[in-house]
Amino acid sequence: MNTIVVRMSETAFAVAAALAKVTDAEVVSVPADISAEEFARALADPDVLLGVMTRAHGPWMIAQRSAVPLVVVPPETSGDYALERVLVPLDGTEEAAQAISETVRLFCSAGIEITVLHVFDQNTAPAHWDQAAHARPAWEREFHARICAPYLPASCRTVTLRSGAPGDHILDLSTDHSDLIVLGWSQHLSQGRARTVRHTLSAATVPVLLLPAQAGVNAGQ
Template sequence: MNSILVRSAESAFAVAATLAKVVGAHVSGVPSDVPDEEFVRALDDPEVVMGVVAHNDGVWKIVRRSAVPIVLVPPTMVAAQYGIERVLVPLDGTEEASYAVAESVRLFCAAGIEIMVLHVFDSTTVPAHWDQAAHARAAWETEFLARFCAPYFPGLCQTLTLRSGAVGDNIVDVAAEQADLIVLGWSQRLEPGRAQIVRNAVATATVPVMLVPVTSG
């Protein structure tokens, strides 16, 4: 049976238990003092489909090396109150990002979890003439859903939430108001200047963040 591997922490176990019910897995725990290298090796077990850890400064050593999604649990989260009804899926308008999270999104949808797709414009990506045609937004949304949602999670994305401004801040704010989990695809690269959105989400989100390694489609 598939398993979710969790490194001991009350909040991490609560999140893992909820996720296990959603994806039809069981929870396997390791002590909180298990070294990062040993935890990463345990994640390589073919039955492990996901890892759950409490966020701390050293957690990137795990996340960068894991071949399976890792859920990072914020230190301020109250374990007893955790449940999943709505998942936020930010998409940047690339097929790579949609492909990365497709399997996870389908699992959540199969369990009856509501999916919120979010796209954030910045000053360089707002469509031309956005404010000049009454139908512009509707036409843009239809095209976005057809290109970046329908092929990867067919029938699951009927609406799209749009925001403008700082991408990372908007993701965190929308999640705090409306979601129980953030799902982000990422390249597992942390060189200077890279993964700023992922870093911001992990550092400031008040809900758990699932980081899904991007692989070629």
């Protein structure tokens, strides 16, 4: 039986319960005052599908060590939390798309609304993007062929495009239009790494699901 381990609080348990409905998993709670080391050991059990904890408990050590996905719950989360809309930011790399692929397929099959977001910055905007009549359609075809088609279900391939700082747009879209943010990441926090993950996790007003590279939420396994 798959289990979701929650470091106990009212809001964290509500999020875990909503995820359990999607994944057909059992929620197992551990005390709120458990140490980070003890929680990490609990997540290492082979039956554990993912972990859930509040941001107040300090998620970074767990997030870096855990081989299973971790959901971090902000204080604004309601005790009657419902999971209906998910925001999936993609940086345009196949590694990021592969990291979130199985989880997005699971959410799509459960009827959850998926918004895929890609944000350009000054380093990633395609050449001649100002020639919108030609550049945008060509870029979208390439992005769908390289990122969406191999990794996302056909019903979840509409991409929302923004330009600027990725973290800012993630927070802006998630505030009123999402119940969960899904981020694939490398689990590296060295200088200059994971800037978007850091920014999102520190300021998001909805729960954030961190998916380690090569990990995903796989119900029924």
